[in-house]
Amino acid sequence: MTPDSIRRERRAARLALLRMVFVVLALGALVPWLANAYWIKTLTSSLALAIAAAGVALLYGQLGLVSLCQYSLLGVGGWVALRVGHGLHWPFEACVVAGGLSAGVVGMLAGLPALRMKGLYLALVTLMLAGGFQVVISATGFPDGGAGFLGRISGSERLMLPRPALAQGEGAYFAYVAAWLAAMLALLELHRRTRAGRSWALIRRGEAVAEGAGVNVLLYQTWAFGLAGVCAGVAGALLSGAVGQLDGRAFAASESVMLFALSLIGGAYYWAGALVAGLLLRAVPSLLVDLGVNGYLAMVFFGAALLHALITAPRGLAGQWLAAFQRRAAKGRA
Amino acid sequence: MPDLLPFLISGLGVGAVYALSGVGLVVLYRSSGVLNFAFGALGAVAAYVAWSALDHDWPLALAALAAVVTSVAISLTYGRLLAPRLAERESTVRSIGTLGLALVVLGFTEWFWGEQPRRLVLPTDAGAIEFADVRLTYTRVLGLAAAVSMMAAVGLLLARTRIGLAMRALADQRALSSILGIRVLQVDTAAWVISGAFAGVCGLLLANIVRLQATVLTFLVIPAFAAAIIGRLSSLPVTVAAGLIIGMLEAVAVLVPGLAPFRSATPFVIALLAIVLWRDASRKA
Numbered sequence: 001m002t003p004d005s006i007r008r009e010r011r012a013a014r015l016a017l018l019r020m021v022f023v024v025l026a027l028g029a030l031v032p033w034l035a036n037a038y039w040i041k042t043l044t045s046s047l048a049l050a051i052a053a054a055g056v057a058l059l060y061g062q063l064g065l066v067s068l069c070q071y072s073l074l075g076v077g078g079w080v081a082l083r084v085g086h087g088l089h090w091p092f093e094a095c096v097v098a099g100g101l102s103a104g105v106v107g108m109l110a111g112l113p114a115l116r117m118k119g120l121y122l123a124l125v126t127l128m129l130a131g132g133f134q135v136v137i138s139a140t141g142f143p144d145g146g147a148g149f150l151g152r153i154s155g156s157e158r159l160m161l162p163r164p165a166l167a168q169g170e171g172a173y174f175a176y177v178a179a180w181l182a183a184m185l186a187l188l189e190l191h192r193r194t195r196a197g198r199s200w201a202l203i204r205r206g207e208a209v210a211e212g213a214g215v216n217v218l219l220y221q222t223w224a225f226g227l228a229g230v231c232a233g234v235a236g237a238l239l240s241g242a243v244g245q246l247d248g249r250a251f252a253a254s255e256s257v258m259l260f261a262l263s264l265i266g267g268a269y270y271w272a273g274a275l276v277a278g279l280l281l282r283a284v285p286s287l288l289v290d291l292g293v294n295g296y297l298a299m300v301f302f303g304a305a306l307l308h309a310l311i312t313a314p315r316g317l318a319g320q321w322l323a324a325f326q327r328r329a330a331k332g333r334a
Numbered sequence: 335m336p337d338l339l340p341f342l343i344s345g346l347g348v349g350a351v352y353a354l355s356g357v358g359l360v361v362l363y364r365s366s367g368v369l370n371f372a373f374g375a376l377g378a379v380a381a382y383v384a385w386s387a388l389d390h391d392w393p394l395a396l397a398a399l400a401a402v403v404t405s406v407a408i409s410l411t412y413g414r415l416l417a418p419r420l421a422e423r424e425s426t427v428r429s430i431g432t433l434g435l436a437l438v439v440l441g442f443t444e445w446f447w448g449e450q451p452r453r454l455v456l457p458t459d460a461g462a463i464e465f466a467d468v469r470l471t472y473t474r475v476l477g478l479a480a481a482v483s484m485m486a487a488v489g490l491l492l493a494r495t496r497i498g499l500a501m502r503a504l505a506d507q508r509a510l511s512s513i514l515g516i517r518v519l520q521v522d523t524a525a526w527v528i529s530g531a532f533a534g535v536c537g538l539l540l541a542n543i544v545r546l547q548a549t550v551l552t553f554l555v556i557p558a559f560a561a562a563i564i565g566r567l568s569s570l571p572v573t574v575a576a577g578l579i580i581g582m583l584e585a586v587a588v589l590v591p592g593l594a595p596f597r598s599a600t601p602f603v604i605a606l607l608a609i610v611l612w613r614d615a616s617r618k619a
Contacts (some may be wrong), residue, residue: 023505066426113609119426120369125609126562131556131600139595254553257371261433306434310427311419 021182028178032171040170041242042286043279044156047177048238049074050278051184052133053263054271055231058188060260060297061268063224066119068234069110069126071256072133075142077103077233078240082143083151085161085240092164092241096180100230105198107229115221126203141248142240160244177238184231190301191227196220205225258302265305267316275318341585347474350481351583352601353538356559356565356573357485358532361492363567364505365525368417370409372436374555376530377537378548379439380405384538385454385546394457402534403522408439409530413522414425436552443548454541477539484535485574488528492570496525505568557598560605580604 031043052074059065079100084090092097113125143160145152167176191197199220202210210217240246262280267273280302287296309316315323355373363369387397412435420428462474483586492498500521504510512518536558540551561580580600580601587597 004407007602021431064426065428110403117609119424120567121563121609123426124559125606127556128560128563128605128609132599132606133601135602136594139552178472245492253556254549257433261430261437264430294445296441296445299454300438300445301441303434303439304439306437307431310423310431312433 012285012303013193016181021186024182024185024275026177028182031178039286040174042240042244044167044170044174044177045145045239047174047181047275048235049259049281050274051181051236051238051267052235052259053281054185054188054274055228055235056263056279057266057268058191058231059224059228059272062197062204063221064204065136065224066123066260067110067126067225067228068123068140068220068256068260069130069133069230070254071231071259072130072137072251072253073103073107073110073229074236074239075133075137075246075251076106076229077236078117078226078246079137079142081237082161082240082246085158086143086151086159087207091137092162095161096234096237096241096309098177100233101142103236104226104230105234107232108226110229111222111225115218127253127257129201130256134251138246139248142246144245158245161240162328163241163244173242177242180234180238181275181300184234188227189271196223200224202209231290261306262302265302265309265316267309267318267320268320269315270322272322273316273318338586338589340580341588343470345481345582345585346478346578347470347543347581348584349542349578350478350537351536351577352558352561352581353577354481354484355536355555356561356577357488358536359546359555359558359562359568360524360565360567360570360573361501361532363489363562365414365501366504367428367508368432369425369426369559369562369567370432370529370533371429371555372409372412372432372439372527373533373536373558374552375436375439375548376405376408376533377540377555378551379408379443380534380537381454381546381551382443382548385452385541386447386454388454388456398538401538402577405534405537406527407432408435409533410523413526414519416578417522417526419521425611427514430501440548447548452546454546456542459542471539473539473542477542480535481539484532485570489570491528497521501525504505517539533535557601558606560601562604570613576604576608 028047032040051071055073056067056070059067077099079099080102081095084098084301085092085095110126110129114121117125140150140151163173164176167173199210199215202213202215203217203221207217219274221263236246258279259281260275263274265280266275266277285295289295305317355377359370360372383400383404386395387396387400390596392400412432415433416431417428420431457472458476460472462469462471463469463475469497490498492501496522500511500516500522503514503516504518504521508518537551542555544550546555557580558577561573561579583604584597584600587600588594
């Protein structure tokens with residue numbers, strides 16, 4: 001017989017999950033009505049990047065691991081999605097799944113060193129991987145409908161990856177990306193609340209502790225890396241669908257560093273943090289350009305925000321806002 | 335078999351800068367446990383200061399001095415004001431903090447000086463010496479000389495002086511050293527100053543060899559991490575050797591057919607191999 005208090009907790013947790021999915025879906029339904037074409041495009045890439053940020057936050061927030069190659073994994077996902085889309089003409093959803101799964105596998109491989117090394121060395125390994133990926137992808141580029149394994153076209157117009165049948169327009173595609181975001185966030189949240197999340201919490205405490213409590217450290221740590229990779233891959237595939245193609249030069253190692261920094265600023269412990277990170281990456285720079293502020297000043301602001309987040313607000317902007325909201329709610333009840 | 339020597343010598347120029355950056359990173363890491371992600375950004379701002387000074391017809395020595403003073407001042411400010419607030423946290427978080435500094439400095443530099451790429455042309459570029467069919471400008475000769483002497487100076491400082499001893503003590507046992515009466519903050523400050531000076535010199539050299547663009551310079555530090563990793567973030571001689579070898583291998587890779595577009599991946603591949611092969615060392619960090 002479950003006590004009432006636990007049952008209440010469970011119901012609250014289920015409600016929170018539903019609320020999260022509902023908020024993201026409502027966002028997807030409302031924004032196309034409110035924004036113009038330019039902003040819908042910007043927000044579409046923001047939402048796609050939020051999925052990748054959720055993966056970064058999973059590794060840092062749950063396991064305390066710093067991975068500086070997640071934007072490269074985004075590139076891997078985008079590459080695979082474009083390759084199977086152009087080469088095999090799979091439907092778009094299958095391209096996204098293929099991109100996500102392959103980036104997940106690569107992410108697991110990238111995470112293997114993490115079983116042996118912690119902290120700074122892991123950050124450095126992943127940074128080196130990102131640097132290597134940058135060199136390779138800017139030399140080979142992304143598939144755009146040509147022949148051969150690399151799928152590069154030469155001489156004629158680069159082909160676009162067709163969008164999914166049910167989301168051809170800008171607004172519809174935004175809602176489509178929002179649906180993917182809601183699904184991925186729900187997947188991560190369900191992981192956090194079940195056996196995987198408990199195992200991660202124990203591993204974070206110390207591997208010996210986890211081992212002693214009967215947690216399969218190898219499995220769950222690799223699983224987390226794979227899951228973060230899937231997030232990045234799905235984001236990459238959705239991004240390639242938004243524009244129809246990807247640019248090899250846009251996947252510098254610095255992008256991975258930026259994605260990590262902004263995920264931390266957004267907040268690594270709460271789902272809205274990923275959303276904030278996505279907005280900071282794409283929407284805020286556009287907003288500043290709209291306002292006539294130099295985009296590089298945004299960088300100064302991000303740097304200061306990162307230091308602020310590390311020193312005073314380890315739970316990030318989302319965590320800070322949430323805490324303020326809860327304080328007000330508590331005051332309202334009292 | 336093509337003649338390798340010219341490539342080796344031209345690789346030595348970039349290699350020396352990798353070595354210099356590697357040493358700058360390791361010196362700071364050893365005493366304060368911070369891996370400075372802002373190293374490249376400090377170099378970039380120094381190079382821009384030198385460019386502006388030369389633009390105002392300052393003599394070269396004064397311009398270089400202004401550049402190094404700028405990077406030292408920023409490094410010191412961060413090291414004294416912000417870094418201590420993170421001192422209690424684990425090494426990863428302390429290092430990620432410098433990422434914030436990197437973004438601030440990079441953003442400011444790009445905003446203040448504009449983003450059109452330029453080259454830092456130094457008066458010493460005009461003259462050159464010929465060596466094994468390679469034209470080495472005086473800038474490169476001076477740069478190599480500066481690199482070698484700075485590395486020797488830091489080596490001596492760590493091995494022979496009192497503050498060097500304190501730095502090594504801090505690297506081993508921070509808490510214990512402070513109980514023994516070592517002024518932790520003072521030693522930290524020295525490390526930040528040295529690291530800032532190295533960043534300034536590296537920035538000047540790289541802006542001359544590669545190009546003067548803040549984003550490029552900021553992230554040119556990533557290959558330098560490779561040298562530091564091979565030195566296991568602690569050994570200065572190994573770091574120097576690794577930096578030089580990486581620079582030369584990168585230059586020689588041009589000769590291998592099909593590898594030329596991928597040659598800038600050399601540092602990353604070498605660093606990854608080093609990490610994977612040296613399992614015991616990487617565990618404790």
